[in-house]
Amino acid sequence: MNSSRDIRVPADGTGPGIDRKALWVVTELGLPTIVKACVSCRSTRHHPTGKIRVNANHKLLDVWLLIGCELCGRTWKVPVHERVNVRALEHERLLMFENNDPAIVRQLTMDATLAHKAAYQLDWTGTWQLDTDTPFYDLQHEDAAPIEVIIRFELPAPVRVERLLTTGFGLSRPAVRDMVDSGRIRLPLPIDAKAREDFTFLVVTAPPPSPEPR
Ligand SMILES: [Zn+2]
Numbered sequence: 001m002n003s004s005r006d007i008r009v010p011a012d013g014t015g016p017g018i019d020r021k022a023l024w025v026v027t028e029l030g031l032p033t034i035v036k037a038c039v040s041c042r043s044t045r046h047h048p049t050g051k052i053r054v055n056a057n058h059k060l061l062d063v064w065l066l067i068g069c070e071l072c073g074r075t076w077k078v079p080v081h082e083r084v085n086v087r088a089l090e091h092e093r094l095l096m097f098e099n100n101d102p103a104i105v106r107q108l109t110m111d112a113t114l115a116h117k118a119a120y121q122l123d124w125t126g127t128w129q130l131d132t133d134t135p136f137y138d139l140q141h142e143d144a145a146p147i148e149v150i151i152r153f154e155l156p157a158p159v160r161v162e163r164l165l166t167t168g169f170g171l172s173r174p175a176v177r178d179m180v181d182s183g184r185i186r187l188p189l190p191i192d193a194k195a196r197e198d199f200t201f202l203v204v205t206a207p208p209p210s211p212e213p214r
Contacts, residue, residue, distance in 0.1 A: 020147040024168050025131045028155040031109045032127050034067050036076075036120035043071035045123070048109045052097045053077065059086050063097050065108045078118045080108060110156055124157040130167045146204045151195070158194040161187060179203075 034046040046067040055062040061084050064077035080097075081089065096104040108114060115122050151164060165176040165185065179185045186202040189195060 020145050022132070022147060022149045024149060024151045024164070026128050026151065026153045026155065026157060026159060026164075027131050028127065028157075029129055030127050031106060032122040032124045032157070033070075034078075034109070034115070034120050035123050036118075038069040038072060038074055038076075040074040041069060041072040043069050045070040046076065046120075048105050049075060050102070050105055051100050052080070052105065052108075054094070054097050056086070057083075060084065061086050061089065061094075065105070065114075078108070078114065078120075080114065112156070124159075128155060128157045128159065130164060132168050146202055148200055148202055150198070150200050152198050153196060156196045158196045160192065160194050161189060162191045164195065165191070 031048065034048075035044050036046060037044055038046070046069055049066045049068045051066045053062075053064045053066060061081060062079070063081040063084070065080055066075050066077060068075045086094070093104070095101075110122070112122065149168070151168075162173060162176060165171070165180075166173055169176065171179075176185070177191065180187060180191050184204055186204065188199055188201060
């Protein structure tokens with residue numbers, strides 16, 4: 001969304017001077033599901049209702065994100081702020097709470113710290129897709145110049161690096177692992193790591209394993 005965001009360049013000095021670049025974007029399809037046991041039914045899946053509740057008691061505020069059970073609809077309040085002094089909250093943020101601003105509902109729903117505090121899990125399945133619209137280069141071309149692939153995250157969905165590579169290149173897991181092991185793909189983080197923010201990696205010249213059709 002914000003095209004001017006900083007992109008990290010590999011620390012090995014190969015970043016500058018690479019003039020072929022591809023942009024892969026982890027685009028947002030929806031909000032994560034909030035996973036916690038419902039007290040009324042057997043479901044564990046909850047979604048934000050789109051509402052935020054603010055209670056004022058003199059100068060102290062309570063703020064909750066309201067979520068509803070996917071199956072029975074029972075609502076539950078996720079504490080966002082408890083007994084916080086009104087002056088401790090940015091006025092703009094307070095207005096967003098009071099207006100059920102979708103941007104703040106989105107932000108709270110994706111907030112891993114809040115999830116941890118309120119003891120629920122986030123299920124990111126189906127919340128993203130990888131868009132590789134940038135005209136892609138020919139992996140099979142032997143004298144193809146090195147290329148820098150920039151991965152940009154529109155949402156902080158944790159995605160295994162291996163999955164980004166198999167999806168982005170249309171290659172099998174063994175093929176992608178071979179390319180990493182042989183140094184053709186140079187990653188700034190382990191292939192088994194989960195990424196959730198922007199990073200950049202390099203693909204260097206050599207004949208690849210035969211790609212599956214995209
Ligand atoms: Zn329920």
